[in-house]
Amino acid sequence: MKALAKIISRVIVVEAENVDTDQIIPARFLKTTSKDSLGKYLFYNWKNKDTGIVQNKGAAILLARNNFGCGSSREHAVWALMDYGFRVIISSGFGDIFYNNCLKNGLLCIKLKESEIKELFGIIKKNPNTFIKINLESQTVAIVDNKKIFYFEIDPFRKSYLIMGVDELGYILAHEDKITAYEKNI
């Protein structure tokens, strides 16, 4: 897992609500046995259409509307987003499985209030060149050149693993004796 502590970046926005993982990467691109090079399929069916995506090529932060990543469990959606260059997604809500998959790969999902998301969209629309600073340690989203700061919640366990960039599998393996004991009692 890629470690993540602080990021300063411009933002790419996706206007649509309820973006399901079939939109993030269509099923026909899941016929792979590796995790690599999936960025080129990101939002593939949306190309050349009015999607409301404000392009800021190379930006590491994606700003999305509510219920981003609902639907299919495909982790390929996360691999595609990360291969494209994203490290942070900000939204007012995420699909449960997608949220999990993101954090297990080092893609930080930040959940803010709906009103705060609206405000952020307004700021980016006004100035698409706005830089945003994410600080996982202090759990803040700060608008650079503006004193505005938003705070977000994150599970402390996941926060520490993200900052360390350590795979969770090690944690489970470290408790193998307890799994063995549990199995004896089934």
Add this chain to the structure above:
Amino acid sequence: MKNGKTLAEKIWNNHVVFQEKLGPAILYIDGHILHEVTTPQAFAALREKRLKVRRPDKTIATCDHNVPTDNQTLIKDPLSKLQVETLVRNCRDFGITLYGLDSPYQGIVHVMAPELGFIQPGMTIVCGDSHTSTHGAFGALAFGIGTTEVEQVLATQCILAKPMKSMEVNVEGIISKGVTAKDVMLAVLAKIGISGGTGFFIEYTGSLIRNLNIEQRMTICNMSTEGGARAGLIAPDKITFDYLRNRKFVPNGKKFEEKVKEWKKLKTDKGAKYSKSVNLDGNKIEPLVTWGTDPASGIKMNEMVPDPKNERDESRRKAKKRALNYMQIKPGRKMESLPIDYILIGSCTNGRLSDLRDAAQIIKGRKVNSKVTAWVVPGSRRVKMLAEKEGLDRIFKEAGFEWRWSGCSACIAMNNDKIPYGKYCLSTSNRNYEGRQGPGVRTFLASPLTAAASAIEGRITDPRIYL
């Protein structure tokens, strides 16, 4: 009872191996189902880390997403072929039983695993597939996971997780003629919306739910994920136990009776509190069909395509406009006037024997409309075999349906079953997202009864005229 617990909480608590204060639980998994699409990277990681599969005996595999349903001896797409062959090799190398293309049990993960008796009440079940929620029909806690978690379960038989909150969806009443479990679930989704279940395990309760057979319960639990819920479950009862008796993974004789005694205890305590409750009047549910590009857009056949202008909320208005633009249908048109090009009867939602029987009772002695291409894709080889035994294949074929082999087929469009760009498909599957059934394909979700009636008429049709 003070401190009563919900069914989901009980199953969760029974499986916590270890939990530090404020940390996630190490949760034990009783059954893990694998398919070819979401597992290759997990096995690759095991090889890289030199790890073994901890419990091959608690793991089964099949291939479903990529397999052709016309001729299963020949996978033409080289990438699909490689994915299927990779699963075969991984199962062989790691000692996992594969019910593959040479097995009479091959089928969609969520159809074949219950047939084997692999899913039992009180179990925790996972699979790299969001429709794993299907298995909650047995009173199991079953949910979809990503590939990183597939790797974790293979290596440790555990995942790291925090529990979801419990939500109750109560449906009282008697199901009307021509209404199926699919319509009930489309009604639930229309009520709660596509994120109404996010953060929850849904328990379905009420007299209508209790009277459903196990296959109908699977249809309900299957689409829990369409409401955003990780899992959906129904307390086990005699219907559940009768289904399980004599299945491959289920103990026999005295041991079975002992199991039943344990299983009978699996229900929500009287004093337990759900974090959220929703009630539906089951007597009022009618056949539904979706108009839009989300599964919560089900409306009655005689209702009109909604006009976005009437939507006050700006983002919802935009979403409706976008959906109508994708679907290329006009507000104000009656759903039952809309023509269709393709019919798909199948999928992990509605590809079981009772679904095929439902459709066949309408199709019998009638013909598919000449403008329609209609497919029946049994959910598993066992469903196909049983359906053929009672002559359902002949009924469909004589009517002009294609009778195919089992797999995910055109529900997901990553195999050979492709619907052409721009065509309208009325499908018994679970997702009508943009491009779900292929680029530009427009999907109407409905029940097998509605699919059968619509196949005959060549347009969306209320099945009750044929019953």
